[in-house]
Amino acid sequence: MGAEPLPGRVVALQANYCLVDLDGPSELGPDGRLLCTRRTRLDKSGLQVCVGDRVTVASVDWRARRGSVVGLEPRQSLLQRPAVANVSRVVVVVSLAEPGLDPLQLTRFLITAEATGQPVQVVLSKADLLPAAAVAAWCRRLEGWGYATVALSTHTGAGLVALRSQLSQPGIAVLCGPSGVGKSSLLNALAPALELRVAAVSGRLRRGRHTTRHVELFPLAPGALVADSPGFNTPALPSDPQTLAAAFPELLARLRASPCRFANCRHQGDPGCAMGDSWDRHGLYGRCLEEVEALAGVRSRGGQGRHGEGGMRQRGDRLEPLLDPQLRRSSRSTRRQALDGELSSPDREDSDPDRR
Ligand SMILES: Nc1nc2c(ncn2[C@@H]2O[C@H](COP(=O)(O)OP(=O)(O)O)[C@@H](O)[C@H]2O)c(=O)[nH]1
Ligand SMILES: [Mg+2]
Ligand SMILES: [Zn+2]
Structure with a gap:
């Protein structure tokens, strides 16, 4: 039994266990993989280990090649x-x-x-x-x-x-x-x-x-x-249009050079749009945006239709959907609340990856 926790990396998950590749040589020889228990929660935030995580392992039983993950280093990316x-x-x-x-x-x-x-x-x-x-x-x-x-x-x-x-x-x-x-x-x-x-x-x-x-x-x-990795066919989209736009390099590059007239431009034929409609992924972006907006609408309004269908109008430096004013007021405030709730949720990014 080693007293000091040993550093390593999670290389695979298996049921309630994970395989950890220990750093450097160990008593296991060059191919030093330990089958480790992974607790359902490693800390108060409910963080779970996933493949690629840097961890520390204790309670090592060298003969059985078993151990227990006791620490998780902060992630650089996910x-x-x-x-x-x-x-x-x-x-x-x-x-x-x-x-x-x-x-x-x-x-x-x-x-x-x-x-x-x-x-x-x-x-x-x-x-x-x-x-x-x-x-x-x-x-x-x-x-x-x-x-x-x-x-x-x-x-x-x-x-x-x-x-x-x-x-x-x-x-x-x-x-x-x-x-x-x-x-x-x-x-x-x-x-x-x-x-x-x-x-x-x-x-x-x-x-x-x-x-x-x-x-x-x-x-x-x-x-x-x-x-x-196992294949899957329909990856999820982000929960808001800003994150979606940030995932299109050709959009970011163009907007960096010359921004659209309106900060919340949908880049779908909006007045003053710097992108125009001649870029290759204009239509693909539009389809993703519709889905993101529809889901945001479902979250904030319990299934009411998305905005954008009735056209847009200028209001200050923003574009607004042309909707019944009553509906617009409620949908905008509830949508903002929904987004705030998401952003302030402490462990959104680190919640159980296996559930996704
Ligand atoms: N024609 C052709 N078939 C390939 C090539 N690479 C893989 N395949 C075939 O594609 C199928 C799926 O391959 P696989 O590696 O299991 O795909 P995965 O599901 O993405 O891991 C297999 O029948 C392979 O033989 C290739 O370069 N050319
Ligand atoms: Mg495969
Ligand atoms: Zn635009």
């Missing part, structure tokens, strides 16, 4: 879904075909990724399934959105060298994206040493593929970890 703490890079993976690239779905993944505040890049997989010109056109399109983009194929090996060197930087990179786009195949191609572990599951059964069920961190280079 990807909400899949829940991964201390992410330094998010790689959104979508396939060019089988399944085909859906720009709205990709946008939703990018919005989730942007919420980490960390660099975000795009991988277009299965490049072997489209003509080179079509692949190049997609790359140009996504670069127009503001994203470094790599097209690759695990079948031909194209693009893998470039991605491997990017992911070998120190820190945690997360591969996220819809299921079936080839995230696990990609990780196998990047780190052949892992192939045994992953391929063993589907193996010679010829079932076609291993299905990833949990987030797990894998070492790719010294100090560089990559998370494979």
Whole structure:
């Protein structure tokens, strides 16, 4: 039994346990993973450990390779879904075909990724399934959105060298994206040493593929970890329009150069809008905005319709929806209360990531 708590990193969660990779050499040898109990709450705020967390472990039983997480270091960043703490890079993976690239779905993944505040890049997989010109056109399109983009194929090996060197930087990179786009195949191609572990599951059964069920961190280079994650198809959107706008790099870049006339511009044909309607994601942004506003309306008004349908009018330096004045007054104040409530909630970001 060691007396001093030992530092390490959570690399996977399993039921009520977590796997912790201890820093440096230990009595476990080089592959020093301990199965640790994770308490339902680590502190008064109800914080739970998630993959990527820096923790301290005590009550170690070296022979049974067991321990108990007793401390959690503050997080530098958090990807909400899949829940991964201390992410330094998010790689959104979508396939060019089988399944085909859906720009709205990709946008939703990018919005989730942007919420980490960390660099975000795009991988277009299965490049072997489209003509080179079509692949190049997609790359140009996504670069127009503001994203470094790599097209690759695990079948031909194209693009893998470039991605491997990017992911070998120190820190945690997360591969996220819809299921079936080839995230696990990609990780196998990047780190052949892992192939045994992953391929063993589907193996010679010829079932076609291993299905990833949990987030797990894998070492790719010294100090560089990559998370494979289960796919899910519809990431949630942020709860307010400001956060949504902040997740569109091309919007931010343009507004930094020349702001719209109104601070609360919806960028959907509003008077004095600096964006206009010729930007590629104008329509995608509009669809996300409608959903964000509808949900904000549901939260504040118990299901009443969103604003925007009746047009907008100028009032001071703000634009306001043209609505029945009675309704407008109540909806604006209750909406503000709803937002305030969210912002002041102490552990909103750190609440149980598994529930999401
Ligand atoms: N054509 C083609 N198929 C691929 C490629 N990479 C993966 N796949 C196939 O896509 C399917 C899903 O792969 P998988 O790695 O499990 O996707 P995940 O759900 O994102 O982890 C499998 O049948 C793979 O063989 C590729 O580069 N080209
Ligand atoms: Mg997978
Ligand atoms: Zn605008």
